[in-house]
Amino acid sequence: MTKNFAVLKNARLCRRDDIPILDIDNWRNSIVDMCKSHEGRIVSLFGNMKKGGGARLYSILGIDSKGELRIAATDVVGNAYNSITNDLVQAHLFEREIFENIGVEPTGHPWLKPVRKSSGYNYYSLEGDSIHEVAVGPVHAGVIEPGHFRFQCHGEKVFNLEIHLGYQRRGVENMMISAKPSSRRVLAESVAGDSVIANGLAYCHAVEGLGSREVTQRARVIRAISLELERIANHVGDLGAIANDVGFLPAASYFGRIRAEFLNLLLELTGNRFGRSLLRPGGVAFDIDPDMVEKFKLRITRGVSDAVDTAELMFSNPSVVARLEKTGIVTHDQAKEIGMVGVAARASGLERDARRNYPAGMYRFKEIVIAKCSSGDVFARTRVRYIEIKKSADLILELLGKMPAEKIYHPIEALDKSSVVVSIIEGWRGEIVHAAMTNENGEISFYKIVDPSFHNWTGLELALRNGQISDFPLCNKSFNLSYAGYDL
Amino acid sequence: MFRILRTRIKQGHQTLAFPPKKEMPERFRGLPKVYPEKCDNCQLCTKVCPTNAISLSPLTLDLGKCVFCEECVSSCPTKAVEYSKTLWMSAGKRDDLLLDGKELKLAEALNEKTRKLFNRSLMLRVVTAGSCNGCEMELNAIGNIQFDISRFGVQIVASPRHADGLIVTGPVTDNMKLALEKTYAAVANPKIVIAVGACAISGGPFENSSCANKGAGSIVPVDLYIPGCPPHPLTIMGGILRMLGRISANGNRQVSKV
Numbered sequence: 001m002t003k004n005f006a007v008l009k010n011a012r013l014c015r016r017d018d019i020p021i022l023d024i025d026n027w028r029n030s031i032v033d034m035c036k037s038h039e040g041r042i043v044s045l046f047g048n049m050k051k052g053g054g055a056r057l058y059s060i061l062g063i064d065s066k067g068e069l070r071i072a073a074t075d076v077v078g079n080a081y082n083s084i085t086n087d088l089v090q091a092h093l094f095e096r097e098i099f100e101n102i103g104v105e106p107t108g109h110p111w112l113k114p115v116r117k118s119s120g121y122n123y124y125s126l127e128g129d130s131i132h133e134v135a136v137g138p139v140h141a142g143v144i145e146p147g148h149f150r151f152q153c154h155g156e157k158v159f160n161l162e163i164h165l166g167y168q169r170r171g172v173e174n175m176m177i178s179a180k181p182s183s184r185r186v187l188a189e190s191v192a193g194d195s196v197i198a199n200g201l202a203y204c205h206a207v208e209g210l211g212s213r214e215v216t217q218r219a220r221v222i223r224a225i226s227l228e229l230e231r232i233a234n235h236v237g238d239l240g241a242i243a244n245d246v247g248f249l250p251a252a253s254y255f256g257r258i259r260a261e262f263l264n265l266l267l268e269l270t271g272n273r274f275g276r277s278l279l280r281p282g283g284v285a286f287d288i289d290p291d292m293v294e295k296f297k298l299r300i301t302r303g304v305s306d307a308v309d310t311a312e313l314m315f316s317n318p319s320v321v322a323r324l325e326k327t328g329i330v331t332h333d334q335a336k337e338i339g340m341v342g343v344a345a346r347a348s349g350l351e352r353d354a355r356r357n358y359p360a361g362m363y364r365f366k367e368i369v370i371a372k373c374s375s376g377d378v379f380a381r382t383r384v385r386y387i388e389i390k391k392s393a394d395l396i397l398e399l400l401g402k403m404p405a406e407k408i409y410h411p412i413e414a415l416d417k418s419s420v421v422v423s424i425i426e427g428w429r430g431e432i433v434h435a436a437m438t439n440e441n442g443e444i445s446f447y448k449i450v451d452p453s454f455h456n457w458t459g460l461e462l463a464l465r466n467g468q469i470s471d472f473p474l475c476n477k478s479f480n481l482s483y484a485g486y487d488l
Numbered sequence: 489m490f491r492i493l494r495t496r497i498k499q500g501h502q503t504l505a506f507p508p509k510k511e512m513p514e515r516f517r518g519l520p521k522v523y524p525e526k527c528d529n530c531q532l533c534t535k536v537c538p539t540n541a542i543s544l545s546p547l548t549l550d551l552g553k554c555v556f557c558e559e560c561v562s563s564c565p566t567k568a569v570e571y572s573k574t575l576w577m578s579a580g581k582r583d584d585l586l587l588d589g590k591e592l593k594l595a596e597a598l599n600e601k602t603r604k605l606f607n608r609s610l611m612l613r614v615v616t617a618g619s620c621n622g623c624e625m626e627l628n629a630i631g632n633i634q635f636d637i638s639r640f641g642v643q644i645v646a647s648p649r650h651a652d653g654l655i656v657t658g659p660v661t662d663n664m665k666l667a668l669e670k671t672y673a674a675v676a677n678p679k680i681v682i683a684v685g686a687c688a689i690s691g692g693p694f695e696n697s698s699c700a701n702k703g704a705g706s707i708v709p710v711d712l713y714i715p716g717c718p719p720h721p722l723t724i725m726g727g728i729l730r731m732l733g734r735i736s737a738n739g740n741r742q743v744s745k746v
Binding site: 117141143144145166170171179182185187190250254260267268269270273276277285286309310484 | 491492495496498499502513514515516517535536537538539555556557558559562571613614615616617618619620621622623624625626627628629632633634644646647648658659661662663664667671693694696697698699700717718720
């Protein structure tokens with residue numbers, strides 16, 4: 001059955017004509033079969049309208065253990081098809097998105113609620129004598145993005161948490177099509193402002209793939225260094241936020257400052273604390289000068305040493321660990337069923353890291369060891385971050401010593417016609433997927449983004465189930481998902 | 489406990505002086521400088537500017553739209569645009585953000601009556617309305633031990649009912665318009681509104697979005713504009729403190745007379 005799907009490589013071009021168009025039952029059954037019996041999962045599932053009318057649905061599946069990506073499409077007859085979700089839970093949000101974006105209805109979908117609309121929707125509610133409901137947001141108490149959370153509680157116990165988003169909806173995907181190239185780069189960097197490098201890189205790989213161009217090894221190394229700096233800075237910030245939420249204030253303050261050390265390295269390299277304007281299709285805009293290499297080595301070593309000291313202080317404190325352990329558990333099976341990715345998936349024991357499974361750019365030359373835990377609780381999500389901080393620092397130190405003398409930028413003139421590229425980057429939060437298509441004139445005619453948060457918000461809902469409502473801030477920080485990345 | 493103290497000693501004192509004593513790094517992109525007399529109207533910059541922040545004859549750069557990228561600087565053959573390392577660029581009026589070669593008119597202190605109320609204690613509530621989370625991270629940073637804006641009596645509070653004003657980020661998406669209006673209404677008078685970042689000032693990269701507005705000013709009256717993408721924490725602090733009359737014309741701190 002799997003031979004119906006075409007094999008795809010991360011960030012490599014595929015002709016639109018080479019994508020198999022299956023009949024809808026075969027397409028649907030193949031997805032279910034590959035995900036259930038062959039260790040596959042949905043990387044992206046989207047639809048668009050064909051020129052002559054009618055919708056075409058595309059599915060991109062990933063088989064992590066083999067490092068293979070598969071793609072196939074189907075044409076929807078009429079305006080509905082038999083929903084996949086009943087057989088494969090991880091499709092639930094993708095199918096709702098397809099319905100909301102292009103109006104094709106997955107018939108029999110268990111709960112076809114809006115994905116990014118702020119009104120006209122009734123929340124799930126429980127009834128009973130002592131049941132009460134807590135509504136939070138969109139404007140929150142902290143400085144965070146807007147989203148709405150509905151808790152159905154009995155005393156402190158949470159029976160159900162429902163997360164409703166869409167407040168950050170800016171329409172990035174549509175704007176990516178009409179915008180000029182320099183604006184596209186800025187839009188990609190603004191999908192999620194905490195993942196500037198990861199989203200920027202996913203966009204650059206997509207355009208380079210469509211232009212069938214490679215960048216120099218020096219550019220690849222600089223890109224990887226900045227991606228790992230972004231990872232360390234955000235992980236350190238998250239450790240601080242978790243420390244703050246358990247009331248361990250020394251670690252909270254120190255991590256806040258240590259995070260800035262890594263942001264300031266990005267500032268030295270790119271002129272911006274989040275690395276904006278570094279990446280462009282064809283290479284990078286800023287080089288790492290020889291005197292910077294030594295400075296970076298020194299500051300990274302010092303920064304990581306401070307982070308390790310503070311993390312050890314935190315992990316050696318029994319009351320901190322007691323608060324983190326067994327809070328907000330997402331089991332291995334749950335994580336697999338809902339298709340979780342990134343840090344949260346690895347904390348539940350899944351070996352999912354796009355740098356290892358679907359390597360592109362510099363990661364083709366360097367095998368990454370996946371950091372994972374098995375308990376699936378807040379502790380595991382904290383611990384995975386800590387391990388990754390150390391591993392990323394080692395990687396940067398290694399890369400700084402391996403920079404070939406080359407140009408860092410070659411412009412990309414034209415994109416191939418009628419082609420598709422799927423570009424996957426493992427950002428600090430998890431895998432970011434950009435899928436781009438060109439039309440017969442070589443212009444970008446379709447753009448689809450999947451943020452790791454799109455997979456993982458459901459994980460946060462599950463983590464709270466039967467927990468205490470007071471566990472919510474801690475669970476939320478341990479996932480630290482993006483609202484803007486989900487809402488697009 | 490011993491371990492906590494040992495780590496505390498090793499970490500040392502980390503709060504930065506304000507205004508900072510150290511210069512910003514070489515590549516830092518601060519306040520742009522424009523030289524209209526050098527411009528020969530070749531239009532290369534207007535073609536590449538991602539947010540259409542530049543207009544020609546005469547050369548004008550709208551700091552409220554600028555996302556501080558490299559495009560205009562690297563495309564200009566006559567070097568009519570360049571970045572300085574200046575951190576101070578907040579303005580009190582939208583029109584003051586149009587850079588035309590003359591000196592930028594920085595934000596002025598609030599009128600005496602309002603300043604008397606706020607200059608030693610200003611409580612602010614943040615409303616994110618379509619921002620990418622970049623400005624949020626810098627707004628969180630101004631509260632950390634490094635920047636520590638609370639030493640000036642400025643704090644971010646959890647409810648608009650506790651606040652003297654709002655900080656708005658993002659272009660104000662259609663889905664957040666109502667929430668912003670309600671939050672604004674919940675703040676007691678007199679109140680101030682601060683727009684942080686290109687999106688909140690003009691819509692920034694999302695100016696032409698079909699599901700967002702053109703910044704905070706399109707929904708509520710704005711008292712202070714802090715440009716950037718995102719603005720550096722020190723730029724945010726500088727803007728707020730200048731509005732409170734806590735910074736003199738030469739950029740130094742001053743002890744308030746009020």
